[in-house]
Amino acid sequence: MTHDTQAIIRNGLWQNNQALVALLGLCPLLAVSNTVINSLGLGIATTLTLVLSNGLVSSVRRYILPEIRLPLFVLMIAGIVTIIELLMNAWFYELYKTLGIFIPLIVTNCAIIGRAEVFASKNRILPSLLDGLAMGVGFSFALLLLGAFREVLGAGTLLSQAELLFGEGAKNWQINLLDDYSGMLLALLPPGAFIALGLLIAAKNAFAIKSKNARNAHEIT
């Protein structure tokens, strides 16, 4: 693995995590992250979109006039999202219904056009695909954490409605953490999403500072 590849992966997953550092694509992130399964569904769809759009933008980057690049990016992303929406409609119909408007809204996720503009339009296809994957996985990681946090606090369950994504066999995957938990409504409502994201970002920053301090101390000794 070359140094470059490592940097792309580290950027996507951690250093420039689209949800926790760049704070892009917050609308779907906050709206859909009320259960783990919803988060996972949206995470996969977003990752797929990111990989495909990065690849497409990178492959046609020589033919795009810089003056009209943004509308072209939007067109390409919209096309890809439409394909993914139709695929989900065909294969994961229940999840498609649950996520509702947020699948077409992936088009407006700033993280995707951001990566097209910053990375894919300036790099070759393979690194662009990798960047899309790393950014998508990083975004999904934040989504999953947020979804798990909100589902555990809000409803006291984990992996409820897994059958939406994994078929009928997954119906009994749901884990009830407490038997008579009456639920904390706030965590499931929009303000809970904001508070949880704030805490998540704070935790990420605290962790980053701590590891940086540890590294500095290590270098000095």
Added chain:
Amino acid sequence: MQFSTSCSPFIPANTSVQRVMRQVLIALIPALASMFWLFGYTILLQLLLASSTALLAESACLWLRKRPIKAHLLDFSALITAALLALAIPTIAPWWISVSGTLFAIIIAKQVYGGLGYNPFNPAMAGYVFLIISFPQQMTTWQTPYTFLPLLDSLNLIFLDLSTWDGLSSATVLDSIKTAKASGLSLTDMSVSPLFGLIAGRGWEFISLAYLVGGLWLLYRKIISWHIPVAVLVGLGIPASIDSLVNAPLASSPLFHMLSGASICGAFFIATDPVSAASSTTGRLCYGALIGLLIYIIRSWGGYPDAIAFAVLLANLAAPGIDVYTRPKLSL
């Protein structure tokens, strides 16, 4: 270090945060006493739970933030938050209600923003809103006044189980008026209900009067100025008077509005929080009137039984804006 000023435009004032907060705690005693008389040991247990949680959470946060723990604990601000919250939640709420509410108030609404002096929202009310949004069922089950509970029963109730105590709880008047209005009953039909006392809710009116005594004590000791409480009550009173004149038999009187729910407590103890309120004199009048108006609006058309907490938080949001537009002009 004490700076003393010697000549005229200055008025020496012996105000420290600790002194102010101690006076506020003293001023809460009448309300606490009246609630003890009406509800029994449950209120004391809630107060104890909230205060100890607040002190622990505050110390933990200060320790994490590497701040002097003792100095900050002794300014009593955490205790005020805990006391206001404990007085605001239903006395028979299970123990985790007051604990989680206080944790939210101290950690999220106060320390995360940088501690006392930096919190844009009133911590006690933020904690209350957290609770009523998260646990609406527990937060609207109030103990019926004049059901004095001895210590052992109170312990049982708060720490063990609520379900065996059905006869103990009832709706508050604000709640029942809302349902009565929905079913077309007039207020005169309502006032024969056993929930009603002389003016407002049976028993509840005395709690409001006790808060009024405490509030007047704060005014007398010059801990708060008259602007905010008066503006809140006027802001609530004017729309209530208009309503009671226009829809005479159906609407509740302005006096009823002031003595039900937490209007008086909100006007004197919560809206006057110096950190989250507007600061200029005109600003305070606007801020108070805004709270009063919001209380009326949310009570009349909102989905929750009482409105003080939401009104105060919304006005907290508006306070910096109010300060900008009401800045005293310098005449040069």
